[in-house]
Amino acid sequence: MFHFLQNQKSRILVAILIIISVITSYECRKDKYVVPVCYDTDVQPILTNKCSMSGCHNSVDKAAGLDLSSYAGVQASFKKDEILESINKGKMHPAGYQSLTSNEKQILARWAAQGYTKGECSLNSVACDTTNVTYTNSIKVIFDNNCTGCHNASNPSGGWALDTYNSSKTCAQSGRLLGAVKWLSGYSAMPKGGNKLSDCDIAKIQKWINVGMPN
Numbered sequence: 001m002f003h004f005l006q007n008q009k010s011r012i013l014v015a016i017l018i019i020i021s022v023i024t025s026y027e028c029r030k031d032k033y034v035v036p037v038c039y040d041t042d043v044q045p046i047l048t049n050k051c052s053m054s055g056c057h058n059s060v061d062k063a064a065g066l067d068l069s070s071y072a073g074v075q076a077s078f079k080k081d082e083i084l085e086s087i088n089k090g091k092m093h094p095a096g097y098q099s100l101t102s103n104e105k106q107i108l109a110r111w112a113a114q115g116y117t118k119g120e121c122s123l124n125s126v127a128c129d130t131t132n133v134t135y136t137n138s139i140k141v142i143f144d145n146n147c148t149g150c151h152n153a154s155n156p157s158g159g160w161a162l163d164t165y166n167s168s169k170t171c172a173q174s175g176r177l178l179g180a181v182k183w184l185s186g187y188s189a190m191p192k193g194g195n196k197l198s199d200c201d202i203a204k205i206q207k208w209i210n211v212g213m214p215n
């Protein structure tokens, strides 16, 4: 069956092929591409939503000397690995505040691994899909990532909770939601102390309200 291996040239060829495949598989593993985290769209919303509420790590209150409400603030005050470690050990977030989800911890860990840089953001620009917008499919994730740290049943900032369908609908029906996320005058700009939501997220919220806030 292995007659061809008896030929000297064939044996050398097989040996070379094995060596090449070992080298290339090692190279592939070494160069395994990890999608970089984009600070502005991946990291800052977590810090704004979960860390920089009133009395905590914002530019005014600077709890524990930390301002996590902007990249400049983070660079000036972030004690990098110490902070990540305390988040991972669950030391952060006193009673009454939402803890970080495992997905959020993963993003922070990837951000740490890339050296806390601003990262790569162009990869995030996918076309905005506003067809079939529902609370469950489109809106919940926007609120969870940007709002619920300050707006939940046990801590409803300004009287608004955004952690359930019913409370989100109530907020939308009040007419305050859209003006707040669009930063219109006469409204408090949301997320408070953070960057404006992306045009796509705002378009989804507007569409959701226009079609009657389906669950």
Ligand code: HEC
Pocket: 048, 049, 050, 052, 053, 054, 143, 146, 147, 148, 149, 150, 151, 157, 158, 159, 160, 162, 171, 176, 177, 178, 180, 181, 186, 187, 188, 189, 190, 191, 192, 193, 194, 197
């Ligand atoms: C860091 C905390 C924080 C985050 C994050 C946050 N809010 Fe607020 N929000 C507040 C506070 C505090 C108020 C009360 C009014 C004020 O102080 O400006 C408020 C008020 C509001 C109001 C009432 C505004 C008005 O003018 O009547 C709406 C609506 C609202 N938030 C929606 C949101 C939405 C939607 C998000 C996410 C995109 C969000 N908030 C993120 C803290 C926050």
